Amino acid sequence: MDSSGVPAPRMDWDSANLPDAWRRFVQHVKLMLSGPLSSKSEETQCSYLLLWVGERGRDIYNTWQLSEEEAKKLTTYLDRFEQYLMPKTNTIFARYKFNKRLQGEGESFEHFVTELKLLVKQCGYENSDEMVRDRIVFATSFPQVREKLLSQGSDLTLEKAIDMARSYEIAQTQLKAMVDPHTNLQGAAPTHAVSTKRQSTQQKHRRAPHHDKMGKVCGRCARAHSQKEECPAKGRSGKKCNKMNHFAKACRSEASNQRNPVCSINPDTPSEEAELFIDSITKYNEGEADEQAYADVEVGSRHHIMSFKLDTGATANVIPARLFKKRFKQVSLAPPTRTLSGYGGEKLNIKGTCQLKCRWKDIHKMLTFDIVETAAPPILGLRACLDLNLVKLVMSVQITGVMEEFADVFKGIGKFPGECDLHIDPDATPVVCPPRRIPFTLRERLKQELDDMEKNGIIIKVKEPTEWVNGLVVAEKRNGNLRVCLDPRELNKAIKRPHYPLPTLDDITPKLAGAQYFRVMDARSGYWAIQLTTKSSLLTTFNTIFGRYRFLHLPFGIISAQDIFQRKIDETYEGLNGVVAIVDDILVFGRTKEEHDDNLRAMLERTRERGVRLNPEKCVIGATEVSYFGHKLTREGIQPDQNKLQAIKDMPPPENKNELETILGMANYLSRFAPRLSEVNAPLRQLLKQDSEFIWDQNHDRVFQQMKDLITREPGPILAYYDTTKEIRLQVVASKYGLGAVLMQDGHPIAYASKTLTPTEVNYAQIEKELFAVLFGCKRFHTYIYGRRVLVESDHKPLEHILKKPISVAPARLQRMLLQLQRYDIKIVHRPGKDIPVADTLSRKPLLDQDSTLSEGMEDQIHSVINSLPVSDKKLSEIQAATRCDPQLTLLRQTVQDGWPEDRKKCPKTLLDFWNFRDEISHFHGIIFKGDKIIVPTAPRNNMLERIHTGHMGIERSKQRVRDALFWPGMGRDITATVENCSICQERRAANPKEPLIPHQIPETMAGRGLRSLHMAWTGLLSSCGLLQPLL
Incomplete structure (x- = not known):
C-alpha cells in the first residue's frame, strides 16, 4: 500500500493464465501512475514498477541490457515485460475460434455475448462490433431472436442486437415464472455442490406433501404444513445459533444468512430433517460473466x-x-x-x-x-x-506457517553448490554429429528458444574447437513452443559411470521405526540444478544450423546423471534426523507431529542453504500414510503397494478358448514356482478340449479367482520381494488392444501392470505400440528401475536396432518416446512371445485403464512434422488419395500396422526395397513416412520429378531440394535420369566439357642429363600481338 492508502498493484506469477494476469496488473499500474503517483518522475515510477512485479519480475529484469536512456523510460519496462509474457496471437486461428462459437443449450445470452467480445479482440478485424453483431445473428440458439434480428436489415447495430436478445431472454424467463412457480425470478443458476443421500422407504413416507395442498411455508421449519399440524421444529434448537423452536435452514440470525461459496455436509452427522438434499450455489449478479469451466x-x-x-x-x-x-x-x-x-x-x-x-x-x-x-x-x-479425465486432483503444499516462511524454496530452479565432472573413457573415439536440417517453418522459433536458453544461463555459444559434438532433437510442445533436447547417444557410450548406490528399502526401514507422520517432497528440475565444469560442459556441445552451443548445467539424457544427482542429494541432507531421499523424492517423517514439523523445518533450512528448489505441485502434505519407492508407509509399518498387483487381481475372465489358452500359458510358466497352480487350474483346462463347448460358469469363476490369488499372494511361492542387489528384467508385450509389463528378478515376478489402448493408440504402427509398451513399463515401474541397469525383453525384434540409431532418424511418435526413455539405462533384447507369457497375457487381457496422459504430445509431434513439410495442403491430399490406390503402399501400410516378419525371406517381394529401414517407417492420416519424409506413391512420381527439376537445376541441386521432404526407393536414380534426359539441359550443356587429366610418370633426373619432357600450363592471357603467354 502506498502513502495515499491505495493498495499497490501485485503481479500474480502463480496464475494459470499469465497473459491475463499481466493485463489486469498493467491496468492497475496505469491507474496508480496516473492517479496517486502521477506527480512522481518517470524514473521513480520505473522503480515502483520493479517493486510491484515482485522477485520473479526482477529476475526477468536482471536479464535485460538497457542503455541509460532506456532505463529511465516506463514504456521500455512495460514493453519488455509484455514481450516476455504475452504470446504471439495467431490471427487466423483466433478468427476460426470466433466463427465456430455457438450459443450452447442452456447458456445465457449474457455469457455468450461476453465470450464473443473477448474472442473478437484477438481477431484483428477492422470493425469488431459488426463481426460480433453478425455472430449473434448466426449463432444464437433462439430462432425467434434470429428472425427478429434479420428483419432489421442494414439498420441492425450491435447495441440493438444485444438489447433485442436480452429482452427476449428476460421475457421467456418471466413467462416461464408465470407458468411454473418454482422458477427462480432472479435468474439464479443453481450449481449442485455437495453430497447427496439416498432415501429410505420410511423417509419417503415422512416427506411433507406439496405446498399447494398444505398451505404456506412455515417460518420455523421451512416446510409447508397445515396450521393444525404441530410444527416439527417445536422444541428443537437451531445448530447455527443454538436458539429454540426452529431448524437451521430457517434461522434468521445474521450468521445464518451469510452465503458461503461451498457448504459441506458431514455424512455421519444425523440430519435434523427427514428429507435429503444437496447444496446449491446461486449467482445473483446480473450481467456478470460466468467464468465457470x-x-x-x-x-x-x-x-x-x-x-x-x-x-x-x-x-x-x-x-x-x-x-x-x-x-x-x-x-x-x-x-x-x-x-x-x-x-x-x-x-x-x-x-x-x-x-x-x-x-x-x-x-x-x-x-x-x-x-x-x-x-x-x-x-x-x-x-x-x-x-472422464476432465479434471485432475493435484496434491499441493499448503504454504501456511512454516511453509509460508520458506516460500522461496518453492520458486525457480535450484543450484547445487560446486560443479561436477563427466568422466570419459580415454580410449573412446570422439564423435562429431553434423547439424540436423530444420524445416524453414521451425527455424525462427528454434532460434528464439536457443536465445532464451542462452539468456537464462542454460546454454552458451561455442566458438573454440571441440572433440565431441552431439546431435539435437527438436520437439514441439502443445502450446507451440519448442523443446530443445540433447541426443547424447554416442557420448553416453564413452562416459564412465560412477555407479553411485541408490538407497534401498533395507537402508531406510530401520530409520522409519515408530514413525507416525510423513511428508514427501519433490526436487524441482533436479539435473538442471547441477553445474558442469568447463571441461565437462564442452562434452555436451551440440550442433545447430545457427552454430554450436554447450550446456552449462547437467542436461537430461546423460547416462551418469542419476548417479551424480543422488550423490548431491545425499550430501545435501546428510546428518538430518527424519529425512531420507531417493533420487528426487525426499521423505520427511517423525514419531509425533511436533517431531515431524521440526524435521521438516530443518530439511527446508538445509534446502534453502544448499540452493535446492522444490516442486509444490508434486509434494504430498503431512499424512499418516504415503506411497514411497514402490511401498506404502503407514503407522503400522511398511506395506507392499497393491497397485503393482492390480493388473492380475482385476483381470477379467476369458471370453473364449483363445483367451483361456493365453491365460493358462501364463499359469503354466509360473507353475515352476508353485506346482499347486497346475492343480488349481485343472478345471479350466477341461474347457480347452476339442469336444468341450466353452461355457463359463460360477465354478470356473471360483477357480479363476483362486488362481489369481495364488499368483498375487505376497510373500508367496510366485511373487517375490524386490531386491536391489539382483539383476532387473522388464518384460513387455503389446497386443492389438493392450499393453502388458511385468518386472522380474531371478525369474520371479515382482510387479504386474497392464493398460488398455485408447482408440488413437490402437491405430499406432506395431513398432510404435511395442516401444510404447517399453515406455509404459518403465514409467509404471519407475521407482524400481530408475538409476539401475535394466534388461528389457520384447518379442519385437526391430526394437533392438531402434535404440542404436540417432533419435532424429526415428518416426515422429518414436522420437517422442525415445526422448522420454533417455532417463533410463535400458538395453532391449528380443525374446519370442512364448518365452514371456506373463506380459503377453497381461497385454491380451488388460485393465480398462483409459489414461491417455502417457501418450500426450505424440500427436502434436506428428502434426508438427506434417505442418513443417514444404508441401502444400493440396499436394498432401493428392498423395493421400494416391497412397490409398497404390497396391505396394497399401501392403506396406498393412505390414507396418501388423508388424514386419522376423525373417527377411518371409517379407513380401514388393516390400524388400523397404526392409533395411523398416524401423523408420510409420503412417499417419493416410500418408506413409520414412522418418519425417513422405513416401511418394508410384502414380505421382513422374509429376514430382518434373516439379523437382523446375528451373533445370543440376543433379545435386535437384536432389537437395527434396532430400528433407520426399522419399521413394530409387529416388536419387530417378532424379539423375530425369536431369540427364532433359532436352533443354542437353542443349545448354557447356560446349567445351572439362577434359580429363592425363597422368605421366615422374621425370627422371640424372647427373649430366636434363629433363626428358617439359610440362606447361597455359593461361588465358593474350599478349599484345595476340599470342598466348605461358606462365612457368
Missing part, C-alpha cells in the same frame, strides 16, 4: 454433443428436463431415489434418473443423471469429471 461431452447412443458445466463441488450429475425431452425422448426414466434442494432450502423438481453413456475424447463412461426442472445448464459433478 464448460466442456462439450458426447452423450447417449445418438452421440449428442452437450455443453456441461464442470462443478467439482457437486456429487450429482444434472440434465435440465427441457433438454432431456428434446434430445433423449427414447430414454425411459427411473423414479428418483433422492431429493435435491437449493441453498435456501427450495426443492428442485426431479423428474427421474437415468444412465447415459458419455464420451470425452477417448474415454467412455456410463454416468447416472438426475433430470431436473431447472433453468441451469447441464452439470457434471466431481466424480464424473474425474472419470
